[in-house]
Amino acid sequence: MNNFDFYSPTEFVFGRDTQKKTGKLISNLGAKNILLVYGGHSAEKSGLIDEIKNSLTEEGISFHILKGIKPNPTDDRVYEGIDIAKKNAVDFILAVGGGSVIDTAKAIAMGAVTDIDFWKFYIREAVPESALPIGVVLTIPAAGSEGSAATVITKIDGLRKISYSTNLIRPKFAILNPLLTITLPWFQTACGIVDMLCHIFERYFSNTPAPLVNSYSEAIMTSIIDRAMTLRINPEDYDARADIMWAGTLAHNGLCGVGKEEDWATHRIEHEVSAFYDVTHGAGLACIAPAWMTFVAKRNPDMLWRFSIDVMGVNPEGLSTEEIIEKGINALKEFYHGLGLTTSLRELVGKEPDIDGMVKSLEKNMGSTLGAYVPLSMEDCKEIYRLAL
Amino acid sequence: MNNFDFYSPTEFVFGRDTQKKTGKLISNLGAKNILLVYGGHSAEKSGLIDEIKNSLTEEGISFHILKGIKPNPTDDRVYEGIDIAKKNAVDFILAVGGGSVIDTAKAIAMGAVTDIDFWKFYIREAVPESALPIGVVLTIPAAGSEGSAATVITKIDGLRKISYSTNLIRPKFAILNPLLTITLPWFQTACGIVDMLCHIFERYFSNTPAPLVNSYSEAIMTSIIDRAMTLRINPEDYDARADIMWAGTLAHNGLCGVGKEEDWATHRIEHEVSAFYDVTHGAGLACIAPAWMTFVAKRNPDMLWRFSIDVMGVNPEGLSTEEIIEKGINALKEFYHGLGLTTSLRELVGKEPDIDGMVKSLEKNMGSTLGAYVPLSMEDCKEIYRLAL
Numbered sequence: 001m002n003n004f005d006f007y008s009p010t011e012f013v014f015g016r017d018t019q020k021k022t023g024k025l026i027s028n029l030g031a032k033n034i035l036l037v038y039g040g041h042s043a044e045k046s047g048l049i050d051e052i053k054n055s056l057t058e059e060g061i062s063f064h065i066l067k068g069i070k071p072n073p074t075d076d077r078v079y080e081g082i083d084i085a086k087k088n089a090v091d092f093i094l095a096v097g098g099g100s101v102i103d104t105a106k107a108i109a110m111g112a113v114t115d116i117d118f119w120k121f122y123i124r125e126a127v128p129e130s131a132l133p134i135g136v137v138l139t140i141p142a143a144g145s146e147g148s149a150a151t152v153i154t155k156i157d158g159l160r161k162i163s164y165s166t167n168l169i170r171p172k173f174a175i176l177n178p179l180l181t182i183t184l185p186w187f188q189t190a191c192g193i194v195d196m197l198c199h200i201f202e203r204y205f206s207n208t209p210a211p212l213v214n215s216y217s218e219a220i221m222t223s224i225i226d227r228a229m230t231l232r233i234n235p236e237d238y239d240a241r242a243d244i245m246w247a248g249t250l251a252h253n254g255l256c257g258v259g260k261e262e263d264w265a266t267h268r269i270e271h272e273v274s275a276f277y278d279v280t281h282g283a284g285l286a287c288i289a290p291a292w293m294t295f296v297a298k299r300n301p302d303m304l305w306r307f308s309i310d311v312m313g314v315n316p317e318g319l320s321t322e323e324i325i326e327k328g329i330n331a332l333k334e335f336y337h338g339l340g341l342t343t344s345l346r347e348l349v350g351k352e353p354d355i356d357g358m359v360k361s362l363e364k365n366m367g368s369t370l371g372a373y374v375p376l377s378m379e380d381c382k383e384i385y386r387l388a389l
Numbered sequence: 390m391n392n393f394d395f396y397s398p399t400e401f402v403f404g405r406d407t408q409k410k411t412g413k414l415i416s417n418l419g420a421k422n423i424l425l426v427y428g429g430h431s432a433e434k435s436g437l438i439d440e441i442k443n444s445l446t447e448e449g450i451s452f453h454i455l456k457g458i459k460p461n462p463t464d465d466r467v468y469e470g471i472d473i474a475k476k477n478a479v480d481f482i483l484a485v486g487g488g489s490v491i492d493t494a495k496a497i498a499m500g501a502v503t504d505i506d507f508w509k510f511y512i513r514e515a516v517p518e519s520a521l522p523i524g525v526v527l528t529i530p531a532a533g534s535e536g537s538a539a540t541v542i543t544k545i546d547g548l549r550k551i552s553y554s555t556n557l558i559r560p561k562f563a564i565l566n567p568l569l570t571i572t573l574p575w576f577q578t579a580c581g582i583v584d585m586l587c588h589i590f591e592r593y594f595s596n597t598p599a600p601l602v603n604s605y606s607e608a609i610m611t612s613i614i615d616r617a618m619t620l621r622i623n624p625e626d627y628d629a630r631a632d633i634m635w636a637g638t639l640a641h642n643g644l645c646g647v648g649k650e651e652d653w654a655t656h657r658i659e660h661e662v663s664a665f666y667d668v669t670h671g672a673g674l675a676c677i678a679p680a681w682m683t684f685v686a687k688r689n690p691d692m693l694w695r696f697s698i699d700v701m702g703v704n705p706e707g708l709s710t711e712e713i714i715e716k717g718i719n720a721l722k723e724f725y726h727g728l729g730l731t732t733s734l735r736e737l738v739g740k741e742p743d744i745d746g747m748v749k750s751l752e753k754n755m756g757s758t759l760g761a762y763v764p765l766s767m768e769d770c771k772e773i774y775r776l777a778l
Contacts, residue, residue: 001567001631003404008397014648015392178390212612212632216639219608223601242390243601246647250605255644258635259403 001259002208008253010147011173014246018175019137022052022094023059025173026135031092035085036063037105038096039070043139046183052096052137064088066108072274072281073100075119075155081108082118085132094135095171098192099143099152099281102136106151106169109134122153122162131166136174141181141245142192142282144199144252146174154275160365161275163267176249178241186235190339191282193228193244196251197221198285202264203257205296205303205373210260214306217256220247221311225335232338265371266292269381272358272365277349286336287345290329291388296374297325303373304328345388355385390648391597397642399536400562403635407564408437408526411483412444414562415524420481424474425452426494427485428459432528435572441485441526453477455497461663461670462489464508464544470497471507474521483524484560487581488532488541488670491525495540495558498523511542511551520557526564529573530634531581531671533588533641535563543664549754550664552656565638567630575624579728580671582617582633585640586610587674591653592646594685594692594762599649603695606645609636610700614724621727654760655681658770661747661754666738675725676734679718680777685763686714692762693717734777744774 013021026034034056036049043049056063066081085093085108093112095105109131111118120126136146145151149170154161181189204217224247230240250256266289273284297304305321308314308328312335316324333343342348359382362370370376376384402410415423423445425438432438445452455470474482474497482501484494498520500507509515525535534540538559543550570578593606613636619629639645655678662673686693694710697703697717701724705713722732731737748771751759759765765773 001404001628001635003407005400005402007400009400011394011396011398013394015390018392209628211616211628212609212636215612216605216608219605220601223604227600239390239598239600242648246390247601259631 023055027059034092078107082111085112098140102145103151131168141248142195147253161271194282196248199251206260208260287388412448416448423481467496471500474501487529491534492540530637531584536642550660584671585637588640595649597649676777
């Protein structure tokens, strides 16, 4: 096991009606004048936003609003949020939504306390020294941003989708009410499940020996798959929603990566897809993850073999390593298909994707090699896009 | 899944040489004048205390010392620590040791900032409003106190061993260097393993359905058993020491209990044993846990059945539920015996234990019923002590 630092200070407030505690939680942190960031109409229509506004008002907390944050969130909305935050001297940012809303809130939190252009943090030209405190009411279990140090923003000009991580932006609290996720369109539920699984893949597929961490990572992955199948039959199953929601947080708060060298090539290869074609991140991952596995298995089969047996349930009896892995990857694809998702990039974007363009952009954003389980050249990435077609 | 609040703000700094960061970590928290609490000669002899003192001095941190904390830590040392802390206006408490040292530090942390007698917190006659910040350098993976909100102290007068929990005393940081545990006497390693397993038992044996949490709890339990067997053969195996150390933290930071009704009867029944006979807590648990399992299985077999198959590896084919559970409990006993521990209370304390006296004290400390998986009367507890003989 490698040395590591594990720090997950977020208070997770989990269960029915917990959104009613929003005002009180913010008030306990001493904030009085906040920026409320959220997405689209659904949060308004469901009454959630009103409920949260009431909870703020009850505690005497005033609020400013930035709404209409879209998937694959962009820098323009971040600048808008920073502007509101600075003009009104807000002391806290509350994100109500999924990963896109939370990631936007995190970028604003860093940008609102400095004169440095926030984008410089993402392109590693500057390092933030502080950030406004952030709270979250999660409505889409997927990105794990509610418990992570990470944020991903796309710069519209040039379509650069880049992630940045710092403990400064770990949320102070995250309210997780599984009931809020029951009304999600199935497609979003499915994409969330793919995303959280992939957050574990990025840590699980590693060359660092890690019996304990691998064992509980496998337990979380098999639980996600099992509970997803329960939800596919009954999307209103509260306990399955709860397990999926909690698994989404554990998949990305760092627990599954402690002491291991992480990979992240799949995410980075996918980021180009969602930046180029504005597809949902999880839908892109359903195409890229199996293609990545197929590619790296030839060079480094060990963890793919273990994954196929222990997570995908392949019976290894009488099979060669190659056959076991092939069956494992096929089982994963079938699971994605069962969720109603395609594993074909061509089908996903509805046309012949611009592989050369994506590889070029990938190199610009990430340099000439990617990943750790198997280090990938840009030529390798091109092959992975092809395998995903 | 029940509603829950999961808050584990401790920064875990894990790996080789991490104790060298002690001074820096304290300095980052703004402390300058601390109380250093530790146990016996081993920490001095190994050079660890000198190394830590140097690390403090390098950062210009002055320190006062409370040393010689013994297993089953007592109130007299807490009062002594509170006295030193108050007289010298210390602003931080550093615990270097295992659960006893950390629990003492936690009690001092609460007592040093108030005029209320700290014992009143433990007997629920007062509630602490604040506490000095605490840091930990862990040398014995067992109690999980480095990442928990709990502390257990024994009042010498009357032999009352009582636990108390509050987020106020969660350590700010915990340094976990597996190398520091390699020189532990085997008996302490073994008792630690029993203790951490039991921290998961107390949460795992529950009537709340929890597929995800049960699944990763089982993964952690099987890993503990597996890595313990590796260590039994080679106590110097760094990676196995690392897994045991991290598992000890996860077993008790709350992760394995989220959304579940917890039990804790086994711990409470054992606390009387260690209070009466001053035996190591883990050694007492090795006697009590299998006896508790045998007793509750008759009334509520479900989770015992699952445990026997999924954790203890019993092949259920052709066996009745009773037989499966019997095999499971026997396998656990054999595991304890393999660690070199007895599962006989009589053997442990070296004489006929005073069961009536312990039950009387249990009732005085805990009231007339105990536990949740199967609520136990004092008559039931008496039977469990008998089964443990």
